[in-house]
Amino acid sequence: MEHDAKQPGTEHGIHLPAPTSSPFVCAFGVTLIFTGIVTIWSVSIIGFIVALAGAIRWWREGLPDNIHQLVPFQEDRVTIEPRPGAVAHLMIPGGTHRARIPVEIHPYGAGAIGGLVGGIAMAVIALIYGLIAEGSPWYTVNILAATVLPSLGQEDPAQLAQWHTWGFILGIIIHVSMSIMIGLLYGVVLPMIAKGRILFGAFFVPLLWSGLAWGSLRVVNPVLNDHVDWTWFIISQIVFGAICGFIVTRSERIGTMQNWSTLERLGIESPGVPSIGGDEE
Amino acid sequence: MTTLPQPGHADGQGAFRAPFLSRMHEWIATADHKKLGVMYVTTGLIFFLIGGLEATMMRWQLAVPGNTILSPEDFNRLFTMHGTTMVFLVGMPILLGVANYFVPLQIGARDLAFPRLNAFGFWLFLFGGLLLYFSYFGAQGLYGMGSAPDVGWFAYAPLTERTYSRGHSTDYWILGLLVSSFGSIATGINLITTILTMRCRGMTLMKMPLLVWLMLIDAILIMIAMPPLAAAQVMLLFDRLMGAHFFDPQGGGSAVLWQNLFWFFGHPEVYILILPAFAYVSEIIPVFCRKVIFGYPLMVAATVSIGFISLGVWVHHMFALGLSPMVNTIFMGSTFLIAIPTGIKMFNWVGTMFGGKIRFDTPMLFSTGFLAMFLIGGLTGVMLATVPFDWQVSDSYFVVGHFHYVLFGGLVFSIFAAIYYWFPKVTGKMLSEKLGKCQFWLLFIGFNLTFGPMHVSGMLGMPRRIYTYHADRGWELWNMLSSIGVLIQIAGVLFFAWNVFRSLRSGKDAGADPWDAWTLEWSTTSPPPEYNFEEEPVVHSRRPLWDLKHPEDPDWKYE
């Protein structure tokens, strides 16, 4: 009802709504009306009178036409200077300087393969540890399976060194799926690391993971915690990280679809649409 | 009403100071969106101090077991007033104030669509807040000893019925919030209208800055979610004053209905509070990373879907109520769903930072703090959305820890980021970077020390809202840590107050565009003239100032 902020300007200034205390008075009256409900009824009466006075004044200012005041232009003005060449451009192979980075990533397949190979190397180390420590290759398999088979976790080392069919099946499933998933994460994360990828993949992540396992296993599964030799645990993690990271970083990089146009992503090929993986221009 | 001293206008009138009364009148009678914005934020910050003081007293009481500094009754009043204040009198005015100030500037308008209604909304909010606090003096009648509301900020029935809540304290809670929520609804409608009808030439919806987009969704949520609260409060008021039976189980009424009605408002309210936080960091992060925001269309889509989904998740506040497993499961699912758009936003902010040339000035520091803290709050939120987990920790300090990570670590950190970012525009003076960084680290450390341990004490079974506890529960260490953290936070807030005070007196001049930013508010003087822009701006892209600064490589070629 008072949509008037869009006033045309003049040479000297601009018409803006004139200051008015009517809203203040009216709001105060409304509040008094409500205050009266919990104090004394006469407060509400006073509030009603105040609010009405405010509202009538407000109407008189707004009808038949809103009151305006002319605000003169102030003297200082802001001009925005063009600064050509003030910004250093990102150097991306292919010429364009506008792109969603990273422009190239490792294929997801490389991550999965890296995870699998790293997982095999890890398994070998675990088997060696099992043979050295308990004289049985099945020991570590059973420990791994014990994270989901509570009954297995209750058994003593001698029994853990025995062959358990379910332990073997579950251990393999857990190990393979975890290896592939962490390998995939390596594939996604490593291209985002600017410097020290080997350090990150081979040491930082394995140590972080070991620390997490060390901190949480004693709470989650205290019985199992007694069976884990942490030195060997860390060694096997580092071997996994190093091999997986190595395979991922050696894989051939491919461009992301992030910089393609929507039509390109939909796979539409026509003369009007730039070729797949084409530049923006 | 306190007012920030108006810094001198650049046209040479700065040296002249009008008499006090006429300066007061200038603020009271103003219909200028910038002055009202400043008043909103200032009022919000003052209430922030009051609410913080209430929290400090509670932490003091809880620092050691068996403490007797506060009586149980006082403690109830304190947590009720703390919650109500922080949500309705701190979060709401600050978000409305920032929107008031910067939405018109960012869309190239001269004012909101209804300037006088805007003033009306502000005064209603302020008087509503004062009415709520008047309860400390007037709740048992003007002449008796008064007391404040003590029913918790969500005021569960039937505790609020006449039988259980004697005197007028609950009525004050209802009426104070009613009055101030009328003001909020008015301003919300004003914002929607402004954004939809007053954009400058060339600013299509998809060229609006993200702050404007988020405030549009925010205002729509205010418009949809606050009237149901008003309706519920009116029904409660009828129960209390006229003997109706809406929430009175003895008369056949339903206490569960109140919970439904309250949380139908309450959960959108959480998003009403957090969307502005998203808005501020979405403006700040690109500027300090020197990159465009990553995935603008997705950010908009995520915002809209958060708005929609937030209207359909309220039952997750009531998992412990004993509703049917089917209802619980449905709302668990919808609550999980909201993590998706929120996650998209997180990744887009990180994607904006990735590969950027990051400048860790104070606004960026606070925004980064926001990202980390809000992530923790969001993750514990997903944990709490799981019904079995919620049954374990519902109404424990774990929940308190969770929502403080969201609202303090999320909202308050982003508000400080916004203040450090826009203070130069509002006052023409820079805030001190050194003091700002000290404030950030104090607040960051103090915040984590206070609210981190709450997760532990909650897991150990400490219920929220108890005024004291026995020494043999294993909660002492965690409570002590929480209370120590508060002291560090107080130091942080003092640094902030000193910083503002010093900058207003002798701060460095900011100039029009201290951060080399790209949205329209930086194309006018600091502080902006009353009419904002001499000529109505015309924009061609989401970063109009970039186009002007770099005409050889404008954005509109790529959008």
Next chain:
Amino acid sequence: MSATPTSPATTILSPPEAAPQAMDSGKCGMLCLICSEITFFGTLLAVYLFYLGKDLPGTPTPTEVLEVSAAPMKVVFNSIFLLTSSIWITLAVRALRKGAMGAFAFWWFLTILFGAEFLVGTGMEWYGMIAEQGLTIRTNLFGSGFYTVVGFHAAHVTIGLILLSLVFVLTLLGFMHKRHAEKIELLSWYWHFVDGIWIAVFTIVYIIGR
């Protein structure tokens, strides 16, 4: 991502985009107000529906009360008055657009008259219920819900009537002109909204709730 044709790096000109805002602020604001009012009434009506049939045994039920004192025909009669007033206000706005001030005043007055009749009808209905049937807001859930829902609607009618009367007085004093048609149309939107809400209230309270 739609790439504009390649232009030399130095061109600064932009495709001119004229985007005058299509929507009028007043209309948008009024629509928003109506939206928030709808959520308000929606809550009240949802509560009313929720409590249907949940009254304590032995207290008056909607069927008993509404059949007797508010004889159905009376309510229908009142409703027709309120709903037809929507037609008169539309005719009034149309007259104002043409500048026919006499016709405007006539239709406007008719709107007020019909609105007032509805209010009087509601008052008589309430009087019958309170005085003869002894149903008050305290009696039971039905009483609480009925008086709240119908009362809030009546309050909105009252506010509308006050605004309409103010405009009528201004018209008689000669302050109203053709150029105010936009503002007056907004007021008519509010009046239509009040009527629309009555359809919802009538359906739920007098048809479904019986």
